[in-house]
Amino acid sequence: MQNIPYLIKFITKSLLPGLLLLAGCERGEEVRAVDFRKTVVVSDPVTDAHERPILRAAVGAMISPKETHGIYLQLLAYVSNKMDMELDFTQRKTYAEVNEMLGQGEIDLAFICSGPYALGSEDHGFELLVAPVVQGAPVYYSYLIVNRDAPHQTLEDLRGTVFAFTDPKSNTGRLVPEYWLALLGERPETFFQDVIYTYSHDNSIQAVAQGLVDGAAVDNLIWDYFARENPVHTARTRIIKRSEPYGIPPIVVGADMPRERVDLIRGLLLDMHMDPEGAAILSELMIDRFVPADPAWYVSIQKLQETVWALGEHDTP
Structure with a gap:
C-alpha cells in the first residue's frame, strides 16, 4: 500500500488485555487470576513537515482484534489522507474510556460498540456517523x-460454571447474556460459580478454547473473523445459542467536530467501497460497505437494558 503520512499515537494497553478479574467469589474459593498481558511498543513514524489539521480517532480494543489493528489504522489513515489531515490514532482497552474521550472532546471519531452508543450517547453527546454492512446487513x-x-448444550447447562464477559458495557459480551439469565429469573452472580472480564472478544474466545472458562458470550463479527482468518481458537469452541440481531457497532463523532467536516468524512466512508484502495481495506475487515446509521437500529438494546433492570428489581428480595 502506498505510503500515507500521518501521526500515530498507538496506545495499546495490551494485546491480550489485562488481568482477568474474578467476580462472585464470596463463597471463599481461591481467586484464580489469569494474566494475558503482552505489551508491544510501536514507534511514531516521521510526519509531514507541513502543518495540517489533526483527525483524532480511536478504536476500542474489544471492537478490533489485535490481528486487525493495522487494518483499522489503514482505514482511518485512508480517511485522514483524503481529508488532507494528520491522523492521531488511539487504542483504548475499555468502552468507558472511549466514551469519556468522546464526551470530553479528546477524540473526534471512534469505532465503538453498539451498547455504549445505545446507552451512552445522551450522556456523552456523540452522534452516529455511519455503520458497516457485513454479510449484507447492518446487524450483528x-x-x-x-x-x-x-x-454443555444450553445456557441452563452452564449453571455453577465459570463464565467470561468481555466488558461491563458490552452489548453482546455482557448485556445479552444478562438478559437471557433475567428471563430465567437468574442473575450472573447467583447462576455462575464465578464471572471474569476479559476486555476483548478474542480473549474470551481464547479463554473458552483453552478451558480457562466454561463459557462466554462474544460478538459474532469477531468470532466469524477468526473462523475465516485464523481458526486456531474458534475451531476449539462451539456456538450453542445465538441472539436476535442488533444494530451493528457504528462509527460515531464527537459533538465538537465542525458540521462541514462531519459531512465530508461521512461522504468518504459511504463511497469507500467504490474506490479500489478503500474496497481492499474494507474487504480485509469483512465489511461490504458503510451506510448511513439510523438511531432506531439501537432502540432494542435500550429496551434490553430496561428489561434486565426491571426483572432484576423484581427478583431482589
Whole structure:
C-alpha cells in the first residue's frame, strides 16, 4: 500500500488485555487470576513537515482484534489522507474510556460498540456517523460459546460454571447474556460459580478454547473473523445459542467536530467501497460497505437494558 503520512499515537494497553478479574467469589474459593498481558511498543513514524489539521480517532480494543489493528489504522489513515489531515490514532482497552474521550472532546471519531452508543450517547453527546454492512446487513449477534469438547448444550447447562464477559458495557459480551439469565429469573452472580472480564472478544474466545472458562458470550463479527482468518481458537469452541440481531457497532463523532467536516468524512466512508484502495481495506475487515446509521437500529438494546433492570428489581428480595 502506498505510503500515507500521518501521526500515530498507538496506545495499546495490551494485546491480550489485562488481568482477568474474578467476580462472585464470596463463597471463599481461591481467586484464580489469569494474566494475558503482552505489551508491544510501536514507534511514531516521521510526519509531514507541513502543518495540517489533526483527525483524532480511536478504536476500542474489544471492537478490533489485535490481528486487525493495522487494518483499522489503514482505514482511518485512508480517511485522514483524503481529508488532507494528520491522523492521531488511539487504542483504548475499555468502552468507558472511549466514551469519556468522546464526551470530553479528546477524540473526534471512534469505532465503538453498539451498547455504549445505545446507552451512552445522551450522556456523552456523540452522534452516529455511519455503520458497516457485513454479510449484507447492518446487524450483528451475540454467540454463546463453550469448549468444543464440553458437554454443555444450553445456557441452563452452564449453571455453577465459570463464565467470561468481555466488558461491563458490552452489548453482546455482557448485556445479552444478562438478559437471557433475567428471563430465567437468574442473575450472573447467583447462576455462575464465578464471572471474569476479559476486555476483548478474542480473549474470551481464547479463554473458552483453552478451558480457562466454561463459557462466554462474544460478538459474532469477531468470532466469524477468526473462523475465516485464523481458526486456531474458534475451531476449539462451539456456538450453542445465538441472539436476535442488533444494530451493528457504528462509527460515531464527537459533538465538537465542525458540521462541514462531519459531512465530508461521512461522504468518504459511504463511497469507500467504490474506490479500489478503500474496497481492499474494507474487504480485509469483512465489511461490504458503510451506510448511513439510523438511531432506531439501537432502540432494542435500550429496551434490553430496561428489561434486565426491571426483572432484576423484581427478583431482589
